Amino acid sequence: MSSKDLFQPADAEARTLAKTLMDTATHAALAFVQPNTAAPSVTRLALARDEQGAPVSLISQLATHTAALAANPTCALLVGEPGEKGDPLTHPRLTLHCTARFLERGSAEHDTLRAHYLSIRPKAKLYVDFPDFRFVRFDISDGLLNGGFGKAYMLSPSDLI
Template identity: 65%
Template sequence: MSKRDPFRPVDAEARALARDLIDHATYAALAVIEQGHPSVSRIAFATDPGGAPLSLISDLSSHTTALEAQPDCALLVGEPSDRGDPLTHPRLTLQATACFIPRDSAEHPALRAHYLKQRPKAKLYIDFGDFRLVRFDVRLALLNGGFGRAYKLTAADLTMAP
């Protein structure tokens, strides 16, 4: 028996839905491998100027240690509303590599400012010594737009329109 491919061809509607989920997310579920086992935690979520996922995480968090050891990870964005079946609401899994942004890098000041525009309350702790910006370089995205609406998107499919 052959397994049927569940993914539809990617179209403009799927790209727009995926981009909308990324652009409007304020948090995400982050999946990492921690000491050889899967682990999931909730993180703050923003985007860099190019639309790539961006977060601010603490060195005190176990997921930070896990990402340093193994930067391959996944993010889940898109939350169900209070109404209806949660499985009918769109969600997007981003398979990515975590890239820590050093404070002394040329790009850090601009990313810091951009992050604070999206998450102004982070001003309280963004400069604490244990917090670092991390960008997630997406390799592949799996979009579930509701029943019967599954798509496999590339990083290029998620690129913001100029």
């Protein structure tokens, strides 16, 4: 059995669930590779979507994951929270395989994202313009949706954005 056999074809219900998980996420687990040791690591970061629907975050250059993403932009995001009751593994979650891309401060893309980000995360106004903070866009290569028992889907970027 190949790994593709484990996944159902993406359908409207899977796409809607994946987009809902992304739309409602205020944070995600970010998996990355540490540059000096090549060891995997995970952190939590604030998450939003840009106007096109791509996942984005605002992160400090002082954070270890920033240096790691600059050295190797291949990463993964996990979105979806367990519910208050029941087995956490029965709640839907979405893994996004991505490439991190930092936006150049002062570029039109940065300025557009800054305005959008502040409209949905107004508390970020406290630190958005600190010199060590940068926007990062996560370009999705694919997504793995676990919608609950027996509901596993492989999604393309067009299914998610």
